[in-house]
Amino acid sequence: MPETTYLEAITTTLADEMRADERVLVLGEDVAEGGPWGATAGLADEFGPERVRNTPISEAAIAGIAIGAAQSGLRPVVEIMFVDFLTLALDQLVNQAAKAHFMSGGQLTVPMVLRTQGGAGQRGGAQHSQSLEAWLTHIPGLKVAMPARAADAAGLLRAAIADPNPVVFVENKTLYFRKENAEPGDVPLGRAKVVRPGRDVTVVALSRLVAESLVAAEELAAEGIEVEVIDPRTLVPLDLDTIVESVARTHRLVVAHEAVVHGGFGAEIAAQVQAAAFDELDAPVARVGAPFAPIPFSPPLEDAYLPGRDDVSAAIRALL
Amino acid sequence: MSDADLLRAMWRIRVFEEEVGRLTRANEVHGLVHLSVGGEGVAVGVCGQLRDDDPVYSNHRAHGHALAKGAPMGPLMAELMGRDGGLCRGLGGSMHVVDTAHGFMGATGVVGGNVPLALGSALAARLSGSDSVAVVFFGDGAVQGGIFVESVNLAALWKLPAILVCENNGFAEFTPRSAHTPVERVTDWVAPWDVDRETVDGNDVVAVRKAFRRFLTKARKGKGPFLLECLTHRLRGHYEGDPQLYRQALAAEEWQELDPILRLQRALGHKGFEEEARAEVVEAVESARASPFPSSDLTTELVYA
Numbered sequence: 001m002p003e004t005t006y007l008e009a010i011t012t013t014l015a016d017e018m019r020a021d022e023r024v025l026v027l028g029e030d031v032a033e034g035g036p037w038g039a040t041a042g043l044a045d046e047f048g049p050e051r052v053r054n055t056p057i058s059e060a061a062i063a064g065i066a067i068g069a070a071q072s073g074l075r076p077v078v079e080i081m082f083v084d085f086l087t088l089a090l091d092q093l094v095n096q097a098a099k100a101h102f103m104s105g106g107q108l109t110v111p112m113v114l115r116t117q118g119g120a121g122q123r124g125g126a127q128h129s130q131s132l133e134a135w136l137t138h139i140p141g142l143k144v145a146m147p148a149r150a151a152d153a154a155g156l157l158r159a160a161i162a163d164p165n166p167v168v169f170v171e172n173k174t175l176y177f178r179k180e181n182a183e184p185g186d187v188p189l190g191r192a193k194v195v196r197p198g199r200d201v202t203v204v205a206l207s208r209l210v211a212e213s214l215v216a217a218e219e220l221a222a223e224g225i226e227v228e229v230i231d232p233r234t235l236v237p238l239d240l241d242t243i244v245e246s247v248a249r250t251h252r253l254v255v256a257h258e259a260v261v262h263g264g265f266g267a268e269i270a271a272q273v274q275a276a277a278f279d280e281l282d283a284p285v286a287r288v289g290a291p292f293a294p295i296p297f298s299p300p301l302e303d304a305y306l307p308g309r310d311d312v313s314a315a316i317r318a319l320l
Numbered sequence: 321m322s323d324a325d326l327l328r329a330m331w332r333i334r335v336f337e338e339e340v341g342r343l344t345r346a347n348e349v350h351g352l353v354h355l356s357v358g359g360e361g362v363a364v365g366v367c368g369q370l371r372d373d374d375p376v377y378s379n380h381r382a383h384g385h386a387l388a389k390g391a392p393m394g395p396l397m398a399e400l401m402g403r404d405g406g407l408c409r410g411l412g413g414s415m416h417v418v419d420t421a422h423g424f425m426g427a428t429g430v431v432g433g434n435v436p437l438a439l440g441s442a443l444a445a446r447l448s449g450s451d452s453v454a455v456v457f458f459g460d461g462a463v464q465g466g467i468f469v470e471s472v473n474l475a476a477l478w479k480l481p482a483i484l485v486c487e488n489n490g491f492a493e494f495t496p497r498s499a500h501t502p503v504e505r506v507t508d509w510v511a512p513w514d515v516d517r518e519t520v521d522g523n524d525v526v527a528v529r530k531a532f533r534r535f536l537t538k539a540r541k542g543k544g545p546f547l548l549e550c551l552t553h554r555l556r557g558h559y560e561g562d563p564q565l566y567r568q569a570l571a572a573e574e575w576q577e578l579d580p581i582l583r584l585q586r587a588l589g590h591k592g593f594e595e596e597a598r599a600e601v602v603e604a605v606e607s608a609r610a611s612p613f614p615s616s617d618l619t620t621e622l623v624y625a
Contacts, residue, residue, distance in 0.1 A: 025447070050447060056477070061436040061470035068440020068454075071425060072375060074447065076440075091467075095430050096437065102622045104418035104426060105409035109625040140623045164625035 002184070006147075007176040009154040010039050010115075014077065017161050018047050021075060024161060027053040027062060028079030028115075035079060037176055039115070059088035063114065067097045067166075070112040075161055083118035083170060084130050097166040098141030113160045117171035119208055119258055120306055126294035129302075131259035133206070136168050137235045137268065143167040143189055144235040148210035150180040152233050155187025163189060172207045172258075190237035194246065198228035201316050202246040204269055205229060206257040209288070209307065213256055216312040227316060235265055243269065244277045251282040252319045256312050261289035286315040321368035323584065326525050328593045329368060330360040330581045333384040335597040336393060339605065340383065340400060344560040348609075349400045352429075353414050356384040358523075358555035361580030362487050363388040365528025366455060366548075369536055375425045375441040377434040377456040380415045381487075382427030385457050390422030393600060398608035405611030409618060423452075432462035435471040435484065439545075442475075442482040446542065453539040454482040461492025463506050475545035476513035483535050483546045487522060489554040494566045506549045515547050522550030523580045553578060 004012070018024045026040055026047075032054040034041030044052040055062045059080055066076040080086050086093070093114065100108040120129035136144045143165055147153040153171065160167035167189070195210060196217055205213040210231045217227035228246050232238055247253050253273055255266035270285035288311045296302050321329070337357050343349040356363065359381070367376060367388035378385040386396055391407060399406030400414050407419050415429040425441065428434045438456035445452045462468055463486065475482055486506045490497050503509055507517040516538070520531045528550055535546035555575065557564045576582055585591070 053478075056470075056473060058470035058474060060467045061439075061474050064433070064436025064467065064471070065440040065443060065474065068375075068377075068425075068437030068442075069444045070440070071437065072441040072444035074440075074444045091430060091433065092436070096428065096433055099416075100426070101625050103408060103412040103416040104420070105407065105411050106622050106625070107408070107418050107420040108426065111625075143624075 002182060003179055004150050004182045005177050005179060006150045006153050006171070007037055007039055009150040009182060010157060010171070011041060013154045013157045014040065014043060015046065017158060018043065018051065023073060024075045024077065025051040025053065026077050026079065027055055027066060029055055029057055029081050031079055036081060037173065040079065059085050060092055063089035063092035064096065066112045067092060067100070067110055070110045071100065071108050075111050077113045077115060077161060080114060080116040082128050083116045083132050084127050086116055086132065093142065093166070094139050098139045101165070102141060109164045110166045111164045113157070113167050113169055115169045115171065117173045119172040119174050120295045120302060121174045123297060123299060123302060125297040129295045131257065133170050133235060134259060134263060134265045137265055141166070142236065144170065145189060145233065146170045146207050146235055147233060148175065148207050148231050149182070151182035151185065152187050152193070154182065155185055156189065156233060159187060159189050170207070174208055187233065189234045190239055192230050192232045192239035192242040194228060194242065195231050196227065196229040198226035198250065200226045200250055201252040201254060201319055202228045202230060202243070202250045203254045203256055203312060203316070204243055205231060206265065208258055209256040209312070212309040213312045216309040216316065219313060220316060225316065225320065238272070240272050240276060243273060247273055247277050248280045251280055253281065254286045254288060254312065254315045254319065256288035256307065258307055259289055260292055261287050262292045264289050283319045286319055288312055288315050321529070323526065323588055324590060326364050326368060326529065327581065327584050327588060327590060328596070329364040329388055330525065330584070331593040331597040332393070332600065333360045333363060333387050334581055335594065335601050336387060336604070337383055339601050341556070341560055343605070350402055351413050353400070353560040354381040354558065355556050355560060356381045358579065359487055359489065359552045360384055361525035361528055362485065362522045362550045362552060365525045366485055366532050369529065369533060370423070370455065371452065372423045373450065373452045375423050375438065375452065375454045377425050377438045378427040379431065379434060379458050379462070380427065380429050381459070382415065382417050386417050386419060386424050389419070389424040391417070391419040391424055393604040394607035397604045398611045401608050402613060403608055403611035404614040405608070410614045411618065411622060432458060432465040432468050434458070435462065435468055438482050439471055439475050439480050442480040442544065443478070445481060451540050451542070453536060455485060456482070457485045457487060459492065460486060460488040460490070460497050460506055461500070463509055464501055472510050472513055472515065476515055479544060481539045481542050481544040483532070483539055483544070483548060486547065486549045487552050488549055489552045491554060491558070493558045507547060510547050515545055517547040517549070519549040519551065522552035523578045523583065525580050525584055
């Protein structure tokens, strides 16, 4: 299996797609220099400044230009450097991109991808660390992908660029540099992956919490508790069938994400599962996530704030 | 477009919009309706020179722009009535009219929201090697929003073949421009970027055509951006039903002097276009009324492409 990192998977996929389709272009702050992590490194050298466009710090206009370009036939991939700054582009994303196809009676399409990254753990403080994906899932017309592993990052990004709808692609900064074995392959939007099979409890985990849940599952396996871990990979569309099929076997469900629990996407998963499979549940659905507070800066406080493997383990134990 | 064609096109918009006003009061046209009565000279002076492959973006006061760009009148009226035969199958309404067949890329209910979209279309034209020119209409009220400044900066930085057309009617919704900004002219607003710009009498359709043509000729060669500020008068309220307690109406004689349609008609000595437009509007209303409301399944069918 080829070894790569999540970040290399993004860069390689962008380059592949730009080679394959001249309508694909990349724009965002510092993208020609590779961006703060290097996600777009090397693209400007290969594809030039017309297709790899550095922008000023103007998130709203960047998003709007991408929407107009998409409506006129291009396939823009916009980078918003931190998901925290997506707030500045939300009008364009929510009022223009998400609704253009619908409001035009199907005349317009907006085949754009908006890449961004979230997540805490790097002492970035409350404005550079958030997990805001639940907001996006509330908007009909947007698709939301949230890969947790390098292979999914590559496959989902390819699918997102090919999709005729606006797709928000939420990466996680703490996942970027891990070495992973990543088998190349197609990953359609809207298909979950059972990343570890198990019989006793189902954990549906998002982004960074997937790996954390796998560690928790390993630890619990030593005690004879078999945990099934599912990564939905895309939140919209959500592959509810795979989750329900698992719950029908395990009868217990934990949903785990880094975002604040209150109003988080876990609530939506919990509601959909209980509506679809109430009789299969032997216990209330448990939710793991962050407390209802902004992310603290002080390192011990941030560490205590962040949900992780121990929180997942504790939630599982409480259900059994 | 000849002077007579300009006059004919303006009458079509005037008569259409006056009928829309009546149908709004009769509850046949629904929702928030903003009419451009008095501003026809800008829509026609600009759009009359464009091709179908020139993308045009508009704002909440969009009917005139759509008609001037070539949108068919019957489906436009059907859209305002929420019918399946509407341009957007009844899913958009007055503030969200789109007609891609004629390059009318859409109106928006968010003030200033479409300005960067036009730049995106201009970028697409450049990258695909086309000489099409993107145009966006916005009011003077849009200029105070941050996205306008972001967009002007990017348009100037990237030298995009786009023409920004500001319809400065002196009012942002219910408030005079002087209460929103000390900057009197929108052309002054883009001075730091040295955007090629001109302020014209928007009630003089021939002047609008001339100024816009100067910009269009350059934009066709890939130059840009440009800003055309047209000083207009919003004869009606911000929306249909607006009691307009915040301003004095113009005296009828004063408006007759300003009216872009009557001015050109006096100059040409031509009559007859008004009657011709009335017949077309009657037909448009009849065809719109004959169209059914859409099936409620449509609401979920068109969320995703």
